[in-house]
Amino acid sequence: MAKAPSPTGWGPVRKELQRARGARRLVPWAILSAFLGWSLISVAARNWRAGLPLLGGGLLFALVIRALAIPHCPACGKNLWLRGERPGPPTAPVPTQVERDRKCPRCGAGLDG
Ligand SMILES: [Zn+2]
Known part of the structure; x- marks a missing residue:
């Protein structure tokens, strides 16, 4: 079960999540x-x-701003946060599904590179 290599890796995804937290x-x-x-x-x-x-x-x-507060999956472009998730502020982030699994909750693409 080799993971398909992601062209982006976890770093940019993490930045995207923090950016969305700030806008949120x-x-x-x-x-x-x-x-x-x-x-x-x-x-x-x-x-x-x-x-x-x-x-x-x-x-x-x-x-x-609400639109900027949505983190997008680099693979499918959909919201990386699930409905009802509380990701918390950028200074005290609460781990969400995508951060626990390191893969997109929508399309299942691996995001940790
Ligand atoms: Zn996706």
Whole structure:
């Protein structure tokens, strides 16, 4: 049972996971600041509609960060984290399925090179 050699190895995958962890932490802040900006402008303008463009832009920004918070498998490109997994922050990472097995939970490709 020889493992197929991965063109990338574990290093880049680990970096991808840490990058996604970092982005993941920012998602609630992006959403919070969108609502904060909206409420500040709405109060200042005495019109709840005044801040809507800011809210829309802020939520769009949060969506972009949410997309960056997904680590992609170098083999199949799918999410390396399973639904409901809590990978934790980059400073205190919680090992996920992919880190225990060192292979993609979706396509089964070996990721440790
Ligand atoms: Zn995969």
